Amino acid sequence: MKMNTLAGGALEVSALSLGSMTWGSTTTPAEGHAQIDMALDHEVNFVDTAEMYPVNPISADTVGRTESLIGDWLARTGRRGEVVIATKVSGNNPGWVRGGRGYDGATIREAVDASLKRLRTDFIDIYQTHWPNRGSYMFRQNWTYDPSKQDREETEAHMHDVLDAMADVVKAGKVRHFGLSNESAWGTSEWLRLAREKGAPAVVSVQNEYSLLCRLADTDLAELCVNEGVGLLSFSPLAAGLLTGKYQHGHLPEGSRKTIHPELGGRVTDQVFPAVTAYLDIAERNGLDPVHMALAFCVSRPFMSSTIFGASTLAQLERILAGQDLILSDEVMSEIDHAHRAHAMPY
Numbered sequence: 001m002k003m004n005t006l007a008g009g010a011l012e013v014s015a016l017s018l019g020s021m022t023w024g025s026t027t028t029p030a031e032g033h034a035q036i037d038m039a040l041d042h043e044v045n046f047v048d049t050a051e052m053y054p055v056n057p058i059s060a061d062t063v064g065r066t067e068s069l070i071g072d073w074l075a076r077t078g079r080r081g082e083v084v085i086a087t088k089v090s091g092n093n094p095g096w097v098r099g100g101r102g103y104d105g106a107t108i109r110e111a112v113d114a115s116l117k118r119l120r121t122d123f124i125d126i127y128q129t130h131w132p133n134r135g136s137y138m139f140r141q142n143w144t145y146d147p148s149k150q151d152r153e154e155t156e157a158h159m160h161d162v163l164d165a166m167a168d169v170v171k172a173g174k175v176r177h178f179g180l181s182n183e184s185a186w187g188t189s190e191w192l193r194l195a196r197e198k199g200a201p202a203v204v205s206v207q208n209e210y211s212l213l214c215r216l217a218d219t220d221l222a223e224l225c226v227n228e229g230v231g232l233l234s235f236s237p238l239a240a241g242l243l244t245g246k247y248q249h250g251h252l253p254e255g256s257r258k259t260i261h262p263e264l265g266g267r268v269t270d271q272v273f274p275a276v277t278a279y280l281d282i283a284e285r286n287g288l289d290p291v292h293m294a295l296a297f298c299v300s301r302p303f304m305s306s307t308i309f310g311a312s313t314l315a316q317l318e319r320i321l322a323g324q325d326l327i328l329s330d331e332v333m334s335e336i337d338h339a340h341r342a343h344a345m346p347y
Contacts, residue, residue, distance in 0.1 A: 001043035017046035019310035024065035025054035050088035071120035086126035105165035131182035140266035163200035181207035185220035210234035231305025275343035292323025
């Protein structure tokens with residue numbers, strides 16, 4: 001397994017990382033534990049979670065269940081030193097967490113302690129803001145995104161408050177590094193600027209959606225990541241299962257995410273299935289598993305630190321890990337480039 005560094009070399013993470021958002025809902029605790037075991041056996045050392053997990057569906061009644069599941073595995077195995085754990089604090093939300101209230105400095109201090117208790121560990125490797133309180137263009141909000149109503153002074157005061165809290169939890173040894181998720185290039189640059197001015201913990205990573213079908217990070221955010229030493233952690237590299245091909249031609253596998261969320265979070269459009277066909281054809285022509293090709297493409301990006309995948313079952317995880325060392329040829333990368341130009345923003 002290829003390994004990459006974060007935080008100026010302070011953290012070494014596998015190029016593929018194990019997402020956990022279905023653990024405790026569609027994935028049982030036993031299956032979640034077995035996934036961690038299997039991932040470690042294949043040198044995947046990075047597990048990503050969040051206080052709001054599990055999802056599919058999201059419920060206020062299940063908030064924290066996934067962290068508790070991971071904590072049970074840690075307590076049972078004693079293998080904390082072999083795993084890099086990242087979790088997240090939720091921003092403004094429809095009511096799943098803290099009645100919908102987002103995060104501020106006080107919230108972060110409380111939420112870190114709650115996550116530590118559920119995870120049954122003394123420290124969190126990367127603590128991430130799940131999305132900015134001021135709003136985000138992620139999750140298909142880019143089509144109507146309007147930052148003109150943001151209050152710059154309010155945003156900066158909020159960032160100061162959060163950075164003070166991050167400094168406190170890092171100093172206390174509860175958190176090692178500060179990360180972002182669903183953040184813009186401007187937002188990331190502001191967190192970096194203010195942290196430098198305050199002497200607060202610097203941002204080491206930003207976790208945003210990235211796949212063959214969703215490449216919003218290719219320009220401004222990629223440039224920032226390369227020049228500022230911020231690692232991109234990509235989520236949904238298989239586009240919620242679309243890139244596996246399992247939903248082509250109207251197919252709807254029983255128990256799949258599309259049975260719960262028919263639009264797959266806005267990813268199902270008239271344009272997406274022709275785009276998926278283009279990538280499936282590339283894989284077929286070159287004798288590749290489309291799952292392996294999609295993940296290898298993300299791993300190959302020069303600004304990528306780790307690609308977070310999810311697996312509902314051990315069989316899915318086995319399929320993913322079978323291609324963990326795939327390196328795409330120049331010819332395949334050229335074909336991908338042509339397909340991307342023809343299907344640049346399918347959702």
